[in-house]
Amino acid sequence: MQSLPPFLFLFFFFFLLLLSSFLSPSLSSHESDDIEFWCSNTPHPEPCRYYLGRNPYLGAPKDKAQFYKLSLRLALDLTLRAQSHLKRSGPACRRSPEKTAWLDCWKLYANTVLQLNRTLAPPPGAGCTAFDYQTWLSAALTNLQTCPKGFRDTRASAELIGPVVRYNVSDLVSNCLAINRPAAADADRGRFSSWTTFGTRRLLQLSAAADVVVAEDGSGNFRTIKEALDAASKRMQSTRGSKFVIHIKAGVYNEYLQVVSSLSNIVMVGDGIGKTIITGSRSVANGYTTLSSATFSVFGDGFVASGITMSRRVKWPGYHVVRRPSIMRPFTVGRFIAGGSWIPSTGVPFNPSL
Numbered sequence: 396m397q398s399l400p401p402f403l404f405l406f407f408f409f410f411l412l413l414l415s416s417f418l419s420p421s422l423s424s425h426e427s428d429d430i431e432f433w434c435s436n437t438p439h440p441e442p443c444r445y446y447l448g449r450n451p452y453l454g455a456p457k458d459k460a461q462f463y464k465l466s467l468r469l470a471l472d473l474t475l476r477a478q479s480h481l482k483r484s485g486p487a488c489r490r491s492p493e494k495t496a497w498l499d500c501w502k503l504y505a506n507t508v509l510q511l512n513r514t515l516a517p518p519p520g521a522g523c524t525a526f527d528y529q530t531w532l533s534a535a536l537t538n539l540q541t542c543p544k545g546f547r548d549t550r551a552s553a554e555l556i557g558p559v560v561r562y563n564v565s566d567l568v569s570n571c572l573a574i575n576r577p578a579a580a581d582a583d584r585g586r587f588s589s590w591t592t593f594g595t596r597r598l599l600q601l602s603a604a605a606d607v608v609v610a611e612d613g614s615g616n617f618r619t620i621k622e623a624l625d626a627a628s629k630r631m632q633s634t635r636g637s638k639f640v641i642h643i644k645a646g647v648y649n650e651y652l653q654v655v656s657s658l659s660n661i662v663m664v665g666d667g668i669g670k671t672i673i674t675g676s677r678s679v680a681n682g683y684t685t686l687s688s689a690t691f692s693v694f695g696d697g698f699v700a701s702g703i704t705m706s707r708r709v710k711w712p713g714y715h716v717v718r719r720p721s722i723m724r725p726f727t728v729g730r731f732i733a734g735g736s737w738i739p740s741t742g743v744p745f746n747p748s749l
């Protein structure tokens with residue numbers, strides 16, 4: 396081995412110096428190239444570029460998983476900012492219809508924060524899949540779209556809600572939905588089989604009878620569904636997470652119901668379509684907003700209803716976006732809770748594909 400001549404060392408040194416001076420500026424342009432690469436593949440590239448370029452969480456995403464996480468964090472941040480803007484506009488909405496529309500928005504934004512937060516940090520050990528995240532993100536998106544709709548429907552002054560909408564949170568949530576879609580489709584395929592065995596095992600352990608019976612004629616525990624939901628609410632404080640089955644006998648129930656987000660796993664079983672009917676007569680034209688005019692709105696998780704006709708306006712925030720039959724199917728009683736294996740034993744007629 397012969398040693399290198401000294402001038403070659405010097406040359407090498409300068410070469411390295413030159414190289415590093417070339418590298419450092421190209422590092423930051425590389426970063427914006429990355430942002431461009433990721434954002435150009437989303438349905439709303441403009442707000443993606445804008446917010447990702449200013450993101451407070453170090454640097455550009457390195458892979459799809461990071462991009463997804465980052466988009467979720469930004470969506471949650473912006474929702475919180477939009478929410479505080481909404482809060483500040485509250486005092487200006489003292490009178491109807493602005494006040495009603497504003498109150499709806501307040502609930503809808505609070506629920507959006509909840510949905511995004513749990514998509515970002517799912518409860519540990521719950522075994523949540525990309526399919527669940529997709530459901531929660533859909534819920535968040537519907538909420539965000541329902542809020543300005545309430546202002547439009549009641550002809551409330553849109554000036555009040557304009558600044559809140561301009562945060563473009565729904566664009567960012569749409570992007571998250573798009574990024575997560577392929578993973579959700581995979582999880583959906585795997586989900587059915589695991590739910591069936593898991594659901595059957597668990598639900599067979601449930602008591603065969605309903606927890607409470609609602610009957611218009613007084614032959615049950617309660618005459619109104621509202622009372623049954625109140626009972627469920629009380630029960631749930633001691634037994635969190637378990638299912639609460641409400642059997643609603645044939646009859647017409649003129650009620651406005653809300654399954655709030657603290658009420659989870661409510662199962663409502665009617666006596667059949669056209670027999671158990673939940674109705675209401677509020678309408679947007681009468682001065683109620685989209686949300687408050689709903690005969691039935693569901694914020695709670697794991698809600699299942701079967702054998703019930705809900706007449707007029709039924710709105711399940713977050714769940715009504717899911718319209719495609721292939722997506723709906725997992726939520727029907729037969730599949731979602733493996734109803735076929737246990738509801739017949741309660742003697743309650745049901746339609747597994749409702």
Ligand SMILES: *[C@@H]1O[C@H](CO)[C@@H](O)[C@H](O)[C@H]1NC(C)=O
Nearest residue numbers: 441442443445446561562563
């Ligand atoms: C938010 O949406 C509005 C209207 O679509 C658009 O003009 C604006 O540029 C968007 N903001 C960002 C940051 O993309």
Ligand SMILES: *[C@@H]1O[C@H](CO)[C@@H](O)[C@H](O)[C@H]1NC(C)=O
Nearest residue numbers: 471475508509511512513516
């Ligand atoms: C998000 O969830 C975590 C854990 O449940 C909670 O500590 C945090 O306060 C939540 N953040 C918001 C903005 O709701």
